Amino acid sequence: MTDRSLQMQLGLGALIFSAFLIVYAIPAWVSSPSNVGNVVLSPLFWPYALAGFLALTGAGLLLAALRTDPGGDLLNRPSDEPVAAYIRLGAMAVLMGVTMVLLPRLGMVLTSMLLFVATAFLVRTRHPVAALICAVVIPLVLYAFFAHVAGVAVPQGNFLRLP
Amino acid sequence: MSFLDSLAAGLSLVGNVESFLALFVGVVIGVIGGAIPGMSATMAVALTLPFTFALQPITGILLLLGVYKGGIFGGSIPAILIKTPGTPASSATILDGYPMAERGEAGRALGMALWASCTADLISNLSLILFAGWLASFALSFGPPEFFTLILFSLTIIAGVSGDSLLRGALSALLGLLLATVGLDLVYGTNRFTFGDPNMMGGLNFIAVLIGLFAIPEIIAMVWSPTAHVGTARSLGKNWVSFADYRKSFKSIVRGSFIGVFLGSIPGIGAAPSAFLSYSEARRTSKNRENFGRGEIEGVAASEAGNNGVAGATLIPLLALGVPGDVITAIIIGAFMIHGLQPGPMMFILNVDIIYGLFIGLIVSSVFLFFVGTLAIKGFKFVADVPKRILIPAVLVLCIYGVFAVNNNIFDVGVMFAMGWVGFAMLRFHVPAAPFLIAFILGPLLEDNFRQSMLMSGSDPAILFRGPITWFFWTVTAITIFAIARAGVRAMRTGGTIVR
Numbered sequence A: 001m002t003d004r005s006l007q008m009q010l011g012l013g014a015l016i017f018s019a020f021l022i023v024y025a026i027p028a029w030v031s032s033p034s035n036v037g038n039v040v041l042s043p044l045f046w047p048y049a050l051a052g053f054l055a056l057t058g059a060g061l062l063l064a065a066l067r068t069d070p071g072g073d074l075l076n077r078p079s080d081e082p083v084a085a086y087i088r089l090g091a092m093a094v095l096m097g098v099t100m101v102l103l104p105r106l107g108m109v110l111t112s113m114l115l116f117v118a119t120a121f122l123v124r125t126r127h128p129v130a131a132l133i134c135a136v137v138i139p140l141v142l143y144a145f146f147a148h149v150a151g152v153a154v155p156q157g158n159f160l161r162l163p
Numbered sequence B: 001m002s003f004l005d006s007l008a009a010g011l012s013l014v015g016n017v018e019s020f021l022a023l024f025v026g027v028v029i030g031v032i033g034g035a036i037p038g039m040s041a042t043m044a045v046a047l048t049l050p051f052t053f054a055l056q057p058i059t060g061i062l063l064l065l066g067v068y069k070g071g072i073f074g075g076s077i078p079a080i081l082i083k084t085p086g087t088p089a090s091s092a093t094i095l096d097g098y099p100m101a102e103r104g105e106a107g108r109a110l111g112m113a114l115w116a117s118c119t120a121d122l123i124s125n126l127s128l129i130l131f132a133g134w135l136a137s138f139a140l141s142f143g144p145p146e147f148f149t150l151i152l153f154s155l156t157i158i159a160g161v162s163g164d165s166l167l168r169g170a171l172s173a174l175l176g177l178l179l180a181t182v183g184l185d186l187v188y189g190t191n192r193f194t195f196g197d198p199n200m201m202g203g204l205n206f207i208a209v210l211i212g213l214f215a216i217p218e219i220i221a222m223v224w225s226p227t228a229h230v231g232t233a234r235s236l237g238k239n240w241v242s243f244a245d246y247r248k249s250f251k252s253i254v255r256g257s258f259i260g261v262f263l264g265s266i267p268g269i270g271a272a273p274s275a276f277l278s279y280s281e282a283r284r285t286s287k288n289r290e291n292f293g294r295g296e297i298e299g300v301a302a303s304e305a306g307n308n309g310v311a312g313a314t315l316i317p318l319l320a321l322g323v324p325g326d327v328i329t330a331i332i333i334g335a336f337m338i339h340g341l342q343p344g345p346m347m348f349i350l351n352v353d354i355i356y357g358l359f360i361g362l363i364v365s366s367v368f369l370f371f372v373g374t375l376a377i378k379g380f381k382f383v384a385d386v387p388k389r390i391l392i393p394a395v396l397v398l399c400i401y402g403v404f405a406v407n408n409n410i411f412d413v414g415v416m417f418a419m420g421w422v423g424f425a426m427l428r429f430h431v432p433a434a435p436f437l438i439a440f441i442l443g444p445l446l447e448d449n450f451r452q453s454m455l456m457s458g459s460d461p462a463i464l465f466r467g468p469i470t471w472f473f474w475t476v477t478a479i480t481i482f483a484i485a486r487a488g489v490r491a492m493r494t495g496g497t498i499v500r
Helices: A003-029 A045-067 A082-106 A108-122 A128-149 B003-014 B017-035 B041-052 B057-074 B076-082 B088-102 B106-139 B144-161 B166-179 B206-214 B216-224 B243-264 B271-285 B297-313 B315-321 B327-338 B352-384 B388-407 B410-428 B434-457 B461-465 B468-493
Strands: none
Touching (some): A003 A045, A045 B166, A082 A108, A082 B216, A108 A128, A128 B388, B017 B041, B017 B057, B017 B352, B041 B057, B041 B327, B041 B388, B057 B076, B057 B297, B057 B352, B076 B088, B076 B106, B076 B352, B088 B106, B088 B271, B088 B297, B106 B315, B106 B352, B144 B166, B144 B434, B144 B461, B144 B468, B166 B468, B206 B388, B206 B410, B206 B434, B216 B388, B243 B271, B271 B297, B315 B327, B315 B352, B327 B434, B388 B410, B434 B461, B461 B468
């Protein structure tokens, strides 16, 4: 992605997001009492003002993109294996989603152990044994600190009850 | 309360093993965190924050300040040894540090970096002690209109200087301000973007947003490119810095320290511009200017003095006005809030013992930094050898525990993950994350002060121009916008990106 295309995408994105806020999101998801005396005191005023500034910034980015040289160097180093990189990103997103589901069921310690192992293998660790040992030790040490020193009620889950 | 009484109150608060141990451990964590390429002082402070929940307020804040101080110096170690700055602030150190390492003088360069850092740190801390109280007593007369204009000025400068492009900085700040509107309205108590979820009625958790923005994107970036390798570390060599080297560079160190103090006390500018300005001033005035860029020890001293001079000074606006000076002090403000403290002028009246306790701790931190830094230089090899592909999952697990611990709420973990993807997208689109976070913190303050002003005046906007202080802030805001916009237009005409 060149600087020009990046500015262009950001500008368009900001304009679309701003329009979405003004047309749909703010009227639908921000409530205001009917008896507000002055517009500047309304709960709607600040979000509308920010959405307006967002539109201005988007327009500025588009203008800057149009004035930027169409050529230019790529801003991000291209990945050697883009398909695999996107698959890994997708897998990471799935892992995060699964973590949210498992946290209340398996508890924080077991879920963290599984997440540690999965992430270590996702980033293709060259130290699988060390990764497995750390996957067990680190969540346990953190549990000991947060549960017994900081007094945090760390979720225990349905299968494993730690002291 | 006299100065001596305040000092005694501070000493009674921090005069125990626990406080100094926390400070020492903080410096160690900071130096290691700053020295690991791919981590940063910001990430180290963010990850240490959850561990302060169990500590006394002063002990926890000293721990974080130790991490901050250590992290800024720690970044110079990989900058010199492997040409990879551990923190953005150490970028200028590469210019002369790495050529020295190539010549087999890495030990000498690192020694000078340490001596310059400790000197600048001390000067910066003394400046904080001198100016913060004075500024706070001045700020006591501020009302909502004055605070509104001050915060507006801070946001303008932060958005303008935090990245390659003014517009991208502004976009980032606006998104942060928008995210800060989530929750119940400050005046009427009505819902704003809460979707009826009670978890969102108090607004999004600051720690979840912070760790999501600064730690999770690094993990996702590692998943995107697991083989992004780190350079080979140079050996330290046999030469070590001498007192003659220090004396020769002393003028540049002191000048760089004051540049750091000046720029650090202005919210938003941060350490990297200060290091470059200090470096260019040293090169302009040095007798050895032709050696700069080829391994001149004075260049290392100047850039390190510039970036460490900022470290104490960024606490001036934080403690005196309640406005974070940079992204790390924005995290530290979170620590204050978690412990029920509100930094700002009133803290100099209500919590003077904590203020003076922090001052004492900061002075001691310079001494700790000297000893820890000396050991860290020699032990860097072990830090560089930590397998990053094991470190990253460990950081992920630590983030989950830390974020959950704030409110005992799994929802916050989800917010952290979501913000992690936002942060990764910002990373790929070169949108700086610092203005987002600072705007997220300052957003409610900005809106609150604006609406209070309007309530006070019966919605008459003239109140925002009511006296010399508001006029001063409007003027500097206008000058800042004009200067940044002019620099942007010039850069665009010359074909470059809109630079800081």
